[in-house]
Structures are given as C-alpha cells and as structure tokens.
Amino acid sequence: xxxxxxxxxxxxxxxxxxxxxxxxxxxxxxxxxxxxxxxxxxxxxxxxxxxxxxxxxxxxxxxxxxxxxxxxxxxxxxxxxxxxxxxxxxxxxxxxxxxxxxxxxxxxxxxxxxxxxxxxxxxxxxxxxxxxxxxxxxxxxxxxxxxxxxxxxxxxxxxxxxxxxxxxxxxxxxxxxxxxxxxxxxxxxxxxxxxxxxxxxxxxxxxxxxxxxxxxxxxxxxxxxxxxxxxxxxxxxxxxxxxxxxxxxxxxxxxxxxxxxxxxxxxxxxxxxxxxxxxxxxxxxxxxxxxxxxxxxxxxxxxxx
Amino acid sequence: xxxxxxxxxxxxxxxxxxxxxxxxxxxxxxxxxxxxxxxxxxxxxxxxxxxxxxxxxxxxxxxxxxxxxxxxxxxxxxxxxxxxxxxxxxxxxxxxxxxxxxxxxxxxxxxxxxxxxxxxxxxxxxxxxxxxxxxxxxxxxxxxxxxxxxxxxxxxxxxxxxxxxxxxxxxxxxxxxxxxxxxxxxxxxxxxxxxxxxxxxxxxxxxxxxxxxxxxxxxxxxxxxxxxxxxxxxxxxxxxxxxxxxxxxxxxxxxxxxxxxxxxxxxxxxxxxxxxxxxxxxxxxxxxxxxxxxxxxxxxxxxxxxxxxxxxxxxxxxxxxxxxxxxxxxxxxxxxxxxxxx
Ligand SMILES: Nc1ncnc2c1ncn2[C@@H]1O[C@H](COP(=O)(O)OP(=O)(O)O)[C@@H](O)[C@H]1O
Ligand SMILES: [Mg+2]
Numbered sequence: 001x002x003x004x005x006x007x008x009x010x011x012x013x014x015x016x017x018x019x020x021x022x023x024x025x026x027x028x029x030x031x032x033x034x035x036x037x038x039x040x041x042x043x044x045x046x047x048x049x050x051x052x053x054x055x056x057x058x059x060x061x062x063x064x065x066x067x068x069x070x071x072x073x074x075x076x077x078x079x080x081x082x083x084x085x086x087x088x089x090x091x092x093x094x095x096x097x098x099x100x101x102x103x104x105x106x107x108x109x110x111x112x113x114x115x116x117x118x119x120x121x122x123x124x125x126x127x128x129x130x131x132x133x134x135x136x137x138x139x140x141x142x143x144x145x146x147x148x149x150x151x152x153x154x155x156x157x158x159x160x161x162x163x164x165x166x167x168x169x170x171x172x173x174x175x176x177x178x179x180x181x182x183x184x185x186x187x188x189x190x191x192x193x194x195x196x197x198x199x200x201x202x203x204x205x206x207x208x209x210x211x212x213x214x215x216x217x218x219x220x221x222x223x224x225x226x227x228x229x230x231x232x233x234x235x236x237x238x239x240x241x242x243x244x245x246x247x248x249x250x251x252x253x254x255x256x257x258x259x260x261x262x263x264x265x266x267x268x269x270x271x272x273x274x275x276x277x278x279x280x281x282x283x284x285x286x287x288x289x290x291x292x293x294x295x296x297x298x299x300x301x302x303x304x305x
Numbered sequence: 306x307x308x309x310x311x312x313x314x315x316x317x318x319x320x321x322x323x324x325x326x327x328x329x330x331x332x333x334x335x336x337x338x339x340x341x342x343x344x345x346x347x348x349x350x351x352x353x354x355x356x357x358x359x360x361x362x363x364x365x366x367x368x369x370x371x372x373x374x375x376x377x378x379x380x381x382x383x384x385x386x387x388x389x390x391x392x393x394x395x396x397x398x399x400x401x402x403x404x405x406x407x408x409x410x411x412x413x414x415x416x417x418x419x420x421x422x423x424x425x426x427x428x429x430x431x432x433x434x435x436x437x438x439x440x441x442x443x444x445x446x447x448x449x450x451x452x453x454x455x456x457x458x459x460x461x462x463x464x465x466x467x468x469x470x471x472x473x474x475x476x477x478x479x480x481x482x483x484x485x486x487x488x489x490x491x492x493x494x495x496x497x498x499x500x501x502x503x504x505x506x507x508x509x510x511x512x513x514x515x516x517x518x519x520x521x522x523x524x525x526x527x528x529x530x531x532x533x534x535x536x537x538x539x540x541x542x543x544x545x546x547x548x549x550x551x552x553x554x555x556x557x558x559x560x561x562x563x564x565x566x567x568x569x570x571x572x573x574x575x576x577x578x579x580x581x582x583x584x585x586x587x588x589x590x591x592x593x594x595x596x597x598x599x600x601x602x603x604x605x606x607x608x609x610x611x612x613x614x615x616x617x618x619x620x621x622x623x624x625x626x627x628x629x630x631x632x633x634x635x636x637x638x639x640x641x642x643x644x645x646x647x
Contacts, residue, residue: 123375202415205371210430210481211403214395224420299420300465 008292012285019281020071023274024064036268037080076278077271081264086271090257090279096166097256101245103172104179105234111180112187113230117223119188120195131188138185143244147178147251164253175252182244183237190233194226201225227298235291238284317384318488318521319345319368324381326363326372326545328592335592337363339545340381342619345489350515350522352536352553354529354568358589360545361525362411365493368523369408370398385489404434407482411494413474417466423450424462427481434485449480454510472503476510483514490515491523496531504528508535529572533557541565544590544600547619551628561622561635563607599633607634 027033033054038046050056055063070077076086119131138146154174155163162171198204199222207221208214246258253259257276264272296303326338338360345351353361366372367379370393383391390401410416418426427446431437437445443462450458453476466474475495482490492511496504512535515522524535532539532553540550541562549562560566567585587604590596596603602612611633619631 202410202412203418205410206416206426206478206481207418207429208371209369209402209408210433211399211401212429212433213399220421221418225418301419301467 005289008289009285012282015281015285016278017068019277020068020274021064023277024067027270027274028060028063036270071278076275079264079272080269081267081272086269086275089272090260090275093255093257093260094279096254097245097249097258100172100175100179100249100254100256101241103176104241104245105183107176107180108183108187109230112184113191113223115184115188116191117195117218119192120199121218123196128192132192135185135188135192138181139189141181143178143181144247144251146181147174147248150174150178151251164251166255175248175254178251179241179244179248182241183234186233186237187230190229191226194229195222198222198225224298228295231291231295231298235288238287238291242280242284316347317344318347318386320382320384321364321368322382322384324364324367324383325379326360326367327378327380328363329376329378333593334378337545337592338367341540341542341545341547343540343547343550345521345523346538347488347521348519349538350524350536352532352539353523353525353542354527354532354539355542356527356568356585356589358591359542360592361542362493363545364542365408365491365523365525368491369402369406370395371408400434403430403482403487404485405487406489406491407485407487408491408493409475409478409482409495411497413471413478413498416478417474419466421465422462423464423466423469423477427462427477427484430481430484445484446480449484450477452483452514453477453480454506455480471499472507475499475503475507479507479510479514483518486518487520489521489523491525493525494527495524496526496528511535527568529557529569541568544596545592546600546631547629548601548631549629550619551626555626555628561628561630562601562632563605563634563636564601566636567604599631607632607636609634 027036030036033056034042034047034050037050037054055066058066074087078084079086079089082089115131115135119128119135122128151163151174154161161173163174165171195218204217204221207217242258245256246262248254249256249258250262257279261273261276264270264276321341321343324338324341325336328335328337341360341364343351353364355361363372363377367377368383368390370379370390372379379391381391382389385401385405390398393401417423424443424446427449428442431442431445435445446462447458450461455461455473455476461469461473461477466477469477479495490511495511496507499507508531511522511524514520515535522535524531526532536553538551539553539556540547541556541564542548543564549556549560549565556565557569560569564585571584585604590600590603598611598613598615599605599608599617602608605612615633617631617633619629622628622630622635
C-alpha cells in the first residue's frame with residue numbers, strides 16, 4: 001500500500017515545482033515586483049523593506065530558491081488584499097469549493113447513471129430518445145450559458161432559488177447543477193453504452209438464470225460492471241471540473257477558491273493566486289489517486305495488477 | 306401422439322409442445338426452432354444433439370425464458386408438471402429459474418461476474434429461493450463446493466472468478482445450478498470449451514450428481530460419447546426440428562435418420578481404427594433461408610424426389626417403441642453405416 005502510494009504520489013512534488021517555477025517566472029517577467037506590490041505613492045523605505053523581504057537584490061536563481069524554501073514551509077507570502085498569509089486565505093475557501101464540487105459530483109453520479117440506465121433499459125423508446133437527445137445537447141452547451149439560463153428561469157422568473165451567494169441548501173442547488181452539467185451528459189452516454197453492452201455479457205445471463213429479481217440483476221451485476229469507464233472518464237475530466245468550478249463560482253458568487261483566484265488576479269494579489277493554483281494542483285493529483293483507489297476497490301483484477 | 310393422451314398423472318416432468326423460436330432483427334425474422342416436441346421424465350437424462358446452429362441453445366434458453374425479449378419470439382407450450390410456464394411473466398419466472406430449473410452454459414470463462422467473489426455469487430440463489438440467513442447460506446455454499454469436488458472450499462468462497470481455471474469455474478457454475486435442488490438441470494454444451502481431460506471429469510461429476518439427487522437433466526452436446534454414457538433418451542435436431550428421437554440405445558445402435566447416421570459416422574470408432582472419418586458434406590442452413598421440402602435433403606445421400614417437395618413429419622417407426630423419425634427414406638433396420646457415403 002505504501003509502495004503504491006509512493007508510486008502514485010512521487011510526481012506530485014515535480015508537478016508542484018513546475019507550477020511554482022512557471023508562476024514565479026511569469027511574476028518576475030511581467031514586471032518589477034515593486035510596481036506590482038506597491039502603488040505609486042510608495043516611500044523609499046517601503047521599497048527598501050520589500051526589496052529586503054523578497055530578496056530582490058539577489059540573483060533570480062537565489063530568489064527562486066528562497067521562494068521555494070518558504071513555500072515548502074507553507075509560506076506563500078502575505079495576501080496583499082487581506083494582510084494575512086496567502087495560504088490561510090486559500091484554505092479558508094477550500095471547504096466551500098469542496099462542498100460545491102462534492103455536491104456536483106454526487107448529482108452527476110446519481111443523475112448521470114440513473115439517466116443512462118433508464119435510457120439503456122428503454123432503448124430506442126421515447127425515454128431513451130429524449131434522454132440521449134438532452135445528453136448530446138448538454139455536451140455541446142457551455143456550462144456558463146446553462147448557469148445563466150438556470151438563474152434566469154429558477155431564480156428570476158420562478159423565484160424558487162437564490163441567484164447567488166452562500167447560505168442554506170437552496171443556495172447550492174443551481175451552482176452544483178451547473179457544475180454537474182460538465183459531467184452529466186457524458187455520464188449518461190457512457191452509462192447507456194455500458195449497460196447495453198453489459199446486458200449482453202454471459203454473467204448477466206447467469207444472474208438472470210438464478211432467478212434473482214431484475215432490479216437486483218441491474219444494481220448488483222450490471223451497473224458495477226459499467227462503473228469502470230465512468231470512473232476513468234472522471235479521472236480524465238478532473239482538470240476540467242476544477243476549471244468549471246472557477247467559472248461556476250464566479251457566476252454564482254460562490255465563495256470558493258475559484259472565485260477567490262479570479263478576484264485575486266484582478267487585485268494583483270499574486271501570493272494568493274499562486275497558493276490557489278498550488279492547492280488546485282494538489283487537489284487534482286489527490287482526486288486522481290482517489291479515482292484509482294475506487295477503481296481498484298471495484299475490480300479485483302485491477303487490485304492484483 | 307400417444308404421449309399426449311397419457312395425461313398429466315404420469316412421470317412427465319416437462320412437456321414441450323410445438324416450441325417455435327423466431328429471432329427478429331433489422332434483416333428480417335429467422336425461425337431458428339421450428340416446432341419442437343419432447344418430454345422429460347422425472348429422474349431421466351435427455352440429450353439433445355445436432356451440429357452447431359441447429360437450434361439446441363435456442364430451445365434450452367427459451368425454456369428458461371432467457372432469450373432477449375426484444376428480439377426473440379417464443380411460441381408453443383412448455384408444461385412443467387402440467388402447468389404452462391411459457392406464459393409466465395419475468396417476475397413469476399424468477400420463482401422457477403434457479404429453483405425448479407437451472408442451467409449451465411458453454412462458456413465458464415465468462416459465466417461468472419468478475420467483480421464478485423465466488424461465495425457471493427454462489428450464495429445469491431440460496432438466499433433468494435431458500436431464504437436462508439447469512440451463516441446458513443455460507444454453510445450451504447461450502448457444502449456445494451465440496452459436492453462438486455473443489456478442494457479448499459473456504460478459500461474458494463473468497464476468491465474471484467479470474468483466479469480459477471475454466472474447469473473450476475464450470476464446477477462453480479454446476480454448484481450454483483444445484484444450489485436449490487432443482488428438478489431439472491439444463492447443461493448446454495457444458496464441456497465444449499474445456500480441455501479434453503477436464504471434459505470427462507465434468508461429465509462424470511454431472512452423472513454422479515444426477516444419480517445421487519435423481520434430478521432430471523437435459524444435456525446438449527455434440528459429443529455422442531457423452532450421450533451414450535450419460536443419457537437415457539436422445540433427440541436429434543437438425544435446422545430447428547427434431548429429426549429423430551428415442552432411447553439412447555435405439556438411436557445410437559440403430560440410427561434411422563440419415564442425419565443421425567451421418568453424425569455417428571463422423572465420430573472416431575474404436576472398432577475401425579485408422580479409417581478416415583466421414584463427415585456430412587455441407588452446412589446447417591441459415592434459419593433465414595427457406596428450403597423446399599425436407600431441410601436435410603440438400604446434404605442427404607438417400608434423398609428421393611419426394612424429399613425435395615414435402616417436409617417429413619416426425620412419426621413412430623416401430624409399433625413396439627417410442628422412437629420417432631422424420632424421414633421418407635429412413636435408413637433400414639441394421640443397414641450398415643457405410644451406406645451414408647452412398
Ligand atoms: N440472439 C440471436 N439472434 C439472432 N439469431 C440467433 C440468436 N441466437 C441464435 N441465433 C440463430 O439461431 C440458430 C440456432 O442457434 P443456436 O440455438 O445457438 O444453435 P445451437 O445451439 O444448436 O448451436 C442459428 O442459426 C443462430 O445463428
Ligand atoms: Mg449452442
């Protein structure tokens with residue numbers, strides 16, 4: 001198990017190093033940090049203090065080394081907007097993002113698998129045609145557009161749900177649905193194909209021949225055998241999901257990492273931006289690991305390989 | 306038929322009458338089973354033989370209601386202890402499948418769910434049909450694994466299908482089929498996919514269990530050696546029809562239909578070692594095509610003019626026995642098999 005974790009996680013430091021190197025380079029190449037961090041009314045004392053703090057008088061390589069050392073200690077620098085450590089600002093919002101992504105994933109899994117299973121069972125009938133059509137339509141609809149439509153309809157016209165912000169359960173419905181929309185169409189189509197194919201498997205015939213109820217045949221024998229491609233797809237789409245969460249959080253003013261990052265970019269709060277990117281990187285790698293663990297829990301053949 | 310008039314108080318467990326199976330597809334319909342009749346007596350072993358594509362599996366699968374509903378139409382009567390199971394719904398059929406009638410398939414490698422342990426899959430029908438609790442289910446499953454001759458039962462319960470060989474998997478399938486003491490076991494070419502040495506073991510196992518439990522068995526095979534060792538009765542199918550039926554002894558010793566004769570001539574015979582095997586020239590016709598007259602006549606060495614026009618019906622050939630043949634020019638009594646090559 002430890003060896004497995006090591007094999008899975010050994011590239012994480014390398015990815016993070018690359019991220020830091022790129023953000024650091026962009027930061028230093030786009031201009032003098034003094035212009036970025038300090039406004040026009042700066043005093044020479046401020047400039048001197050900042051130069052000392054960021055070691056701007058040292059060679060670039062040394063600056064990067066010192067920067068790395070600080071980051072390893074969890075010190076991304078102080079947020080320019082909030083005056084507290086950048087990492088703290090980011091971690092403060094992490095819970096909100098996890099909540100949004102978690103609910104969206106739950107929705108996507110339930111709606112996507114249920115929709116795909118219904119379409120497969122009612123293959124070529126009305127339900128299948130409608131579900132498959134919506135799925136293909138959903139695949140080609142940009143999610144920010146869907147988000148706007150949802151706000152327009154459920155929040156503005158019907159007034160059932162709040163347009164934005166965070167609060168009770170009602171607040172999370174629309175953003176979670178918008179984010180889930182990244183996955184649902186593909187989940188539906190993958191599940192539909194998988195269920196149709198699995199029903200042709202000999203072991204499903206065996207299960208039916210035992211005389212166990214059809215629902216059980218579906219839930220115990222068919223669906224688990226269709227989960228592999230869904231999980232693999234999810235693993236591939238994690239990056240897109242994080243990207244989607246940035247857009248969704250911005251549309252719905254959801255106080256998560258994505259929205260924090262966008263506003264910090266406008267505020268030129270570079271430490272926060274970098275901390276946010278690093279946390280997202282770690283999140284993607286860990287989520288991929290979780291997907292792999294889920295796959296191996298599902299399938300003994302993967303577990304042994 | 307005389308069998309019809311004997312009523313339902315006899316020892317007939319299963320009676321199939323005029324069973325037809327039509328496969329529907331975009332390319333049209335195919336009548337794969339064209340009206341099959343047979344009876345299975347309690348405690349007897351019935352063999353169904355015939356080349357591949359003759360409708361043996363379609364017959365077996367329709368008895369279990371396992372053909373895809375959307376693409377297969379089944380007609381005819383299937384009387385299990387006198388009541389027609391042909392009209393049962395899927396839910397009603399679940400009380401029959403696995404409990405009164407069980408089936409094992411040709412492909413043990415793909416017949417088990419790769420994600421679930423053997424113990425779980427073996428326990429499923431036990432829990433469902435017998436309503437046993439966890440511990441009792443486990444005990445019964447271990448008992449069954451012992452019964453089918455797999456060592457280290459407890460360990461097998463925890464293993465997954467991919468960890469077992471084909472022969473082991475087929476034994477597991479047999480254990481599963483036997484779990485609720487079915488009245489009828491259908492074995493659809495249970496050894497075709499296995500090594501020759503394993504084949505004999507599996508047949509021996511089936512025979513031993515049949516003797517012990519007294520269940521009825523329908524064995525589908527194209528191994529006539531298996532038929533002679535294991536079965537009491539045999540029906541020979543060709544292109545979706547029964548062309549000959551009777552007791553194993555009668556049919557194998559004294560085949561009357563040219564097709565049966567040809568099948569017998571195409572197996573190696575210990576008596577005439579070294580002689581070249583005679584195979585029946587040609588192929589089983591596709592059920593989508595239509596043949597005028599007897600379906601076998603294009604491949605038949607005994608065909609006459611009538612064979613090209615009329616379809617022969619299954620009829621009793623000897624007053625004293627129940628054996629039936631569908632042929633206008635049956636092989637004469639005790640005529641030598643060599644005649645089949647004309
Ligand atoms: N699911 C199916 N759809 C269409 N045709 C089928 C299907 N299953 C079997 N057939 C056709 O029905 C005929 C009989 O098949 P089968 O019963 O499997 O033969 P056997 O078991 O005697 O080898 C064959 O011509 C086969 O192609
Ligand atoms: Mg077959």
